[in-house]
Amino acid sequence: MSENLFIHPENYFTQNTPPENLSDIIRNTSDFIAENAKHGIPIVLVTSGGTTVPLENNTVRFVDNFSAGTRGAISAEFFLKSGYSVIFLHRKHSLQPFNRKYATPELGFLDFFTTNSSGSISVKEQYQKSMSSDISLFNNAILQKRLYMPSFISLSDYLFSLREITKLLGKLGSKACFYLAAAVSDFFIPNDQMSEHKIQSSEGELFLKMSQVPKFLKPLVKSWAPRSFVISFKLETDESLLEEKARKSLEKYGHQAVIANMLHTRKFVVWIILNDNIQKPEEIHLTQAQIDQSFEIEDLIIQRIVQLHNSFINSEKSRI
């Protein structure tokens, strides 16, 4: 495999166009970090949802990654509950913390309501209690600047935003946590190889040559946030590859932990693999009783991540 098939991460940024709202994201992120740092509140960046890669410059078709954003949205709620403030960098229209339960009803949003004869609106009885609690938690998190929710659609929007947010947050050193749960595309079509207009279908077959997306975890860990606590995710469908791929990733990028999970069991079991060659993967799973009570595995995952992050902060302190 010749090396020139691979694109260098920094070259990616010179060959692609940043999202229009990047300067807003930078400004809002700076304000958010300053506000929370003032009160000594730890901050986590949670990335969530899938990135898209266009197949055409005038985009009609794109390759998407399967992800509703469930893991990221629930995790953000538990980070908030654990005292963290959260930058929630998410795929536009994917699930958001607290909103997630109301985002995708079978009969649509309006099914939560009734109106009386005078036209005044009320929430149906069965939803009142949970909705009332979620509205308070969500509105308070926004008002108190504990939650900031920038969004992306394409891979390129995601990567530009990730780089800028990470460089800002990385300045907090060991106190900053990165929880990279977004499902990021592995392949894309470089701008200069993309079809200008909608690909025509009269030719019978379509051949696509896609290039590998540069591995951005490398500059993230080495130079954007070199002293921070970084957790990546590994999702596979073939269990035999899971631990080996997680260990290789830790070896290659040098970050602190990988959360490994299988596509079909990811709501019930995950493994935390730490950056040492000693410990076996830590399994976190729900019991049948917990599953029956709709307990969410992210509750357990975040408890453990917070412990690990605290140990990391303390070990950094003792080193200084």
Place this chain on the structure above:
Amino acid sequence: MSENLFIHPENYFTQNTPPENLSDIIRNTSDFIAENAKHGIPIVLVTSGGTTVPLENNTVRFVDNFSAGTRGAISAEFFLKSGYSVIFLHRKHSLQPFNRKYATPELGFLDFFTTNSSGSISVKEQYQKSMSSDISLFNNAILQKRLYMPSFISLSDYLFSLREITKLLGKLGSKACFYLAAAVSDFFIPNDQMSEHKIQSSEGELFLKMSQVPKFLKPLVKSWAPRSFVISFKLETDESLLEEKARKSLEKYGHQAVIANMLHTRKFVVWIILNDNIQKPEEIHLTQAQIDQSFEIEDLIIQRIVQLHNSFINSEKSRI
């Protein structure tokens, strides 16, 4: 171009698996048609949103078609307003009639509400009026069985559902209308050529060979609903191709009309191209004043479609 590159529509159904809920969709559609036919209410099938095609059997990645479902959702509202009942076959989680305005707020669903100190929920003042009207319209349409909303995600789910619904609705003859606004994939990877597990990214480049999706408009017009009123859509990014492609489609499939539109101007201008070689395309566009007042072009489109459908019904009657 050799003919064996193309898959026959009927073969597609033997080579792919129907969605699990297909028998529910068939039963619900039959009931819906019977109920509306009893009251002499005309029925339109509106298809809406994009279909996905998986790149792997254990799906992590898929090719998607750009479509939020805006055209379909708004059109369904205006069909209801014009006295039609609507089967709204839509991409799951794409925009739905009446719900669409509340589906994608920047700050999420819960931003529409406030709670007071006792925990009771109310809708923020600025949304009350429009939301109250939409809740009534939506709930009444569902309760009165004027609106049925089956959904799909993949191309294959869409095609199986489309075939069954069309065969049932086609029995109404000229009184049935088909408004095929969904953005259907043009290319897919046949089951037997698909990767079983998540495609690995260590190889540097990805080559995909995709086959052309069979043209289902052909059996739809020729055999599933041969006496009904069928409108298809053509979306392009290159205007020079638009009319020619619309005319070719009418020639090839023999349906009644194509609504042609350009990706970047589709909210302001469309052209209706009728199945004759005489008339120029009918342009329907919004004036600047209408755009300023957030008038929706679907209002004008559906008014014209209803006229055309009525003429079609009358010409069928006079022929008998």
